[in-house]
Structure formats: C-alpha cells, structure tokens
Amino acid sequence: MSTHHYYQLQGYFRELIELKTLKSGSKLPSEREIGEQFKLTRVTVRQALQNLEAEGLIYRQNRKGWFVTPPAVVYNPSSHLSFNLYVTEQGFVPHTEKLMQQIEPANAYIAQLMNIPEHAPVLYLHRRRYINQRPVLIEKMYINTRLLPGIEKEDLTQSLSQLLKNNYQREYRDMDLVFKSTSLPSSAADDLGISAGQPGLHIERINYTADKQVLEVDYEFWRHDAVTINIAIRD
Amino acid sequence: MSTHHYYQLQGYFRELIELKTLKSGSKLPSEREIGEQFKLTRVTVRQALQNLEAEGLIYRQNRKGWFVTPPAVVYNPSSHLSFNLYVTEQGFVPHTEKLMQQIEPANAYIAQLMNIPEHAPVLYLHRRRYINQRPVLIEKMYINTRLLPGIEKEDLTQSLSQLLKNNYQREYRDMDLVFKSTSLPSSAADDLGISAGQPGLHIERINYTADKQVLEVDYEFWRHDAVTINIAIRD
C-alpha cells in the first residue's frame, strides 16, 4: 500500500507537479536517473510513471522521455463550437494536419445512415489535431458529399463547421454521441506517437443537418489526458 | 512491433475472446501457467495482460486471477432511466449496496450550487453498484435535504429516481455532466476491489429539478470497461 516504493515515488512526483516545481510540459529526469536517485530498479520506476500516466499527470514521448501533462481542454459538444474555436478560447493553440483524404465507396453502415446506396461515394478524411504542438486527437470521418458537393476540393485542414457555414450555408445541429474509455487502437496510437495500449477516449459522433440528414460520421481518438467532456442536458 | 512476444500473446487471447472460446466472465490461466506454455517470463505475460485490460477485454480480481470482461452496459444520461432500469433492460442484473450515509455540513461548492448556507446540512450518500455480481461503479453524492425532507430515513439502496417520483413527486430533469477518463483514486479503486492506478471513467453530475434547483450532486467512478456513454444532442 502506502509503503510501496512505486507508491512513494508517485507521491513525490505528484507533489512536484501540484506545486508547479515541475511545470506543465517540462521533462522529467530519465528513468535511469530516477532509479539511481531513489535506489530503485527501472521496473519499479516505470510502474510509478505508468500509474502517473494513467492518472493523467504525465505522458511520454516515444524514446524521448516523460513530460508533465498540460491542462486538459474542455470539449462541450452541445456548444457546437469548432475545435479551433474552443481550443483558442481556452487559451491554447490549435493546429490541424490532414493525413489522408479520398473519395471512397460507403460501407453498409455509413450508407444506411446517410440514406444513400451502398458503395456510393463518400469523402473519407483522416486528420490529426494538435493543442500547443502536442498531438491529442485523431479523427477519421466520412462526409456526405451529396449534401456538400465539391467539398473535397476545399482546404480540409480548416474548421469543417466554418467551411459548412461559409460555403454551404449549413450548420451542425443535432448529434448522436458515443463515448468509450478504452486503449487506443494501434493505428491511432501510432498517429499520436503513443505506444499502443495506452488508454484513450474514443468518441463516435453522427452529425445531422437541421432537416435530420446525416452530414458526417466521425470517429475520434483522444489522448485520455487531453480532454474533459462537458455536457448540459436540457429537455 | 507485431513480432513482439507480448503483442503476439495479446493477439492470441484477443482471438480466443472474440471467438468466444473464452467466454464472458471466465477465468484465464494463471500468469505462471501462461508463461510456461509460451516460454515467457511473468513480466512479459503481465505486459500483455495489462494491455488487454486497457483495451477492456479482460479485468483482474486482486489475487484471484484474470477474467474475460462482460459486455459493457450503455448509459444514456438523457434518457433519465434509473441504473436499475437500464441495466435490467439490457439483460443484466443490477445490485446496489450502501457503504455509508450521513448528514453533514455542506462545503462551499455544494452550498453555492444548492443555494443554501455553507455548513447547512446535506445528505451524503456513498454507494457501490454491481452488474451481474461485479462491482462496476462507486457513487458519492450530496443530496439537497431541503427539497427532500426525511429522505435520510428511506431505504437508500433503492433507485433514487423511483424514490423521488413515488415519495416526493419529483423527477430528474436537467443535468450538467462532466466526463473524464482517468485512473481511479485509491479510495474508489479499493471500493471496487481494483488495484489503484487502473484506468476508470469519472463522471460528475449535477441534477436539477424542473424549477432549476439543485437536487443532487453526484460523483461517479466507473470501471472503464463496464460502461459506454450514449448521448443524443437535440436543440
């Protein structure tokens, strides 16, 4: 319990982080250095670090080191604010990168949702989004090109909600959301530079137009420590 | 990557679970047995098991063994269904245990929310909830006794929404929700029989009456593999 070595080490770093002796984003000493300082093996040090990672206090970059987790951004789906907007409003710097884009035939699930024939073309978009230089979110989405003709020719690193508003006079309205706390699939983990198996937050979102048509189906994989979900339910 | 021993072992068990050769709730061989069978050390075996745990496929019971995770229950806060109801509807067996109950003075945050003087009495209730015998959820809540006089004398293992409806002609309506994927605090982990540091889902909920008064402030800690959140946003 409280006397275990890894537990004490967790407490040590937790305090340093809470007192801001270790500041947000700063690097921890290497696992070997910590082990030397506390006369512990790397196995024990890593157990403590992994627990702090699960707590969301620190995170790692592959073969670079361990870092203090920056504050999480608050994501409020019902506000209908774009990623860029709510991240900026909370004092962070957003950035979006397009990893892949292609027109592809809709699978059965997507086709049914969008009320289009199976194999009808939809736009697949794969993006990585950053907060303060840190990759926090992988997005894979299917966009209903029937409702948004020519959208594949636009700059798809920008905010989609802006694009919809400006070019198509459409806005996000109703949405269905599914949240699941689980480890990141290896493809998403790779894209985020995380070792596979790290905990993450999976969000599946279906966006509807004002007239109840499916505009977009979105699969998001967040670093678990990067986001807090905030929802108000009003009947 | 894919050639790593732990990774292959994960694949092995993932397949057994998906094919239902290993059935929901059943026990895996002991870490030592697995190690012997695959000529791996316990460290490696444990890494694979811990990854599968993060994935939500298996879970452990302290010093008892590893078990296949049962299907997650879907929790839809906007449906206003009670725990007992939605768990039952999905074919599981719910059970609630009261761990602690006491009248205590409201702290500043609670008092402000409930619009009562600081230190005014509120009912603190601490419960553990089970799905099919498995503890999945720790609830700590503060109940506004001004709106619900005498509630502390009722049977508080039952559904609160039922109690409110039957005895007070009140119903849950609006609510504010905050979700965060993080490791369970040690108190909650102990209550769930989980080793501290395991990932979990933390939900903070504020329940309002129809006339916008705060009925209850609720802190929930879920096993991360036991629940999926489902929300429909309709403006």
Place this chain on the structure above:
DNA sequence: TAACCAATCTGGTCTATACCAGTTTAAATC
C-alpha cells in the same frame, strides 16, 4: 456436520541485468 488450519495457488511488488531502436548531442569532417 461444522469449524479450523495449513498447504498451495494467485497476483503484487521488486532486484538485477541485458539488448534493441529511435533521439539527441557533440565531435569530426568538409
């Protein structure tokens, strides 16, 4: 039959060590 107890089994924690694969750094070279 019921209660107890000891052996055994389980995961939990920990030491010591090794090699690998990317990253960073600093020296050597152009």
Place this chain on the structure above:
DNA sequence: GATTTAAACTGGTATAGACCAGATTGGTTA
C-alpha cells in the same frame, strides 16, 4: 560555418529469480 558521423542517451522489450499477502482448497479436528 555547415554537414556528416559516431557516440551517448532515451524509453521499449525481455529474461531470471525472489519474496509477500490475500484467496482457495482440502484435510484435520472438535
């Protein structure tokens, strides 16, 4: 000064072994 290259450093993976504490089991005793 800019570029290349090699050494040093980082976390990632893995072996081998040890002891602990709670859970289970089966036999012994009352």
